[in-house]
Amino acid sequence: MSNMLVKQDRLRIFGLLSPAYLWLTVAIFLPLSAMFYFSFLSEVPFGDAEWNFTTDNYRAFFETPTYAILLWKSIKLGLMVTLTSVLIGFPCAYVLAKTIQGRSREALFLLVILPFWSNSLVRIFSWAIVLRGNGVLDRTLNAILPFELDINLMFSTPAIVIGLVHSYLPYVILTAYLALQAIDDSLIDAARSMGAGKITILRRIILPLSLPGLLAGAVLIFVPVVGSFMEPRILGGRVGTYYGTVIEDQFVAVFNWPLGAALSFILLAVVLVILALASPILRKAQT
Template sequence: MRSDAILNDAARGSSDPRQRRPIPAWVATTALLLPTYGWLTLAVLLPLLTMFVFSFMSATPMGKTPIVFTLKHYRAFIDQPYLINIAWTSLVIGFWTTLLCAVFGFLAAVALARATVGRMRETLLVLLLLPFWTNGLVRVFSWTMVLRENGFLDGVVDMVLPDIGSISFLYTRYAVVLGLVHGYLPYMILTCYIALSTIDDAIIEAAASLGARWWTILLRILLPLAAPGLISGAVLTFVPVIGSFMEPRILGGKVGVTMGTVIEDQFTQAFNWPLGAALSFTLLAVVLAIFATFSGVLRRGTTA
């Protein structure tokens, strides 16, 4: 055996041209990953870092003004109490949007999973998701067509009940919530549907065979089993909603002042970038806290 091995050792590296050593694995892996992560570093990670630094500056660095670092922008909530009201408005809007999306989205997912089959289900799913991947701005704009005075809604109401007058509620918080629900409902339907589609039909049949009525099945079986999808849908609705600014601007008018619009103002109107940065980071902290709280559910929900 030994002598064989030595002979073979001597014969190693023989003439077979295919015997070339492959490129070390880590070189190939790095080469594949570097462009993507380099790009993300340049476009996302470094900007977030820079903004973090900016949030400690006393004023937007313009010209030769010396840069002074301060914590004052993080005290904005204490120094400018109206910000607390605005933050509260954002949270309330976020809460109602998420709740309405959850209720209507879950029921839609149940209807999709239980009341449709085959091609009809596929078509419906695509139709339900399609708006989500179209321009959000245009969809918000669309609602102004419906909600404005003498708009589509008033037209319909006038046809049914001619004496009631205008029920237009454009430029109210209801309009903002309505527009946001319209924006994120498809996403909630998708996450709930993914969770529901993994449920074995036999479970429902078993429950029915044990005498469960449909509402019992809905509340005691489908709801708990779809909970991961419901929660990840809720998180992925709530987070962008509290950072939204165009929906409150367009549908809320004067009452549509939220954290999003305040931050936007700092960058586009007031040019107080450090304050905007500090507010952005406060918002980011809230977002990260939400993600951290639900990370377990999200991981299961998104890999389903």
């Protein structure tokens, strides 16, 4: 009898999970395997093109220093964007979770999520309008300030960071907000009653307790930023060549899918290694 129940439960679980697994197989596993297969080919295997299995595409990464240089540049960009997002996002999430109540919180939340609702390309192009010399920012500041200021951030690394931070900031705000809201206010009150200063409360109570959310947000930002290509290309100009843009070139401009696929998998591997190295910290934060 109990066996029957277990069996039924299993069936039910299987039934409930199968759409998700089917989706994962079709939408993620199959395309990824196809790309993984491509990455070991000498040519794009369309039509009569002669091709064979090779590891040349992976070797190219190690033989040409260009790719490693760009990968390192992309990782630095990822760290820079993540750090900036955390520095801006955490105080914002704290205010939302602990200070503001009621309707104004909803309004602020709406403002935080708003960037998510617009197309990312549109966002980046609007930044281009704001940042360029003689653009919106330049004109506004010069209209207000008494002295002449020449602001032309367009086509520079700061422009890329600004564009990416704007795109990914909501992730860290949302995850940190959830973690902060879960902190019991009486803990803070107790600390205060025992004479802890603001800095101590932040360092000993709020930061450790909200760390899981903060780190989750950081990972959510870091991974896509390392592979980003559209923002650097549009906002970066001459300095906008990154690992992601080189991969994009392989697919779009020079039609070398195997090399593009190999470079993508190297990126995936490097990101996984970084996350694995960081996992002790992540696990510690969870407990």
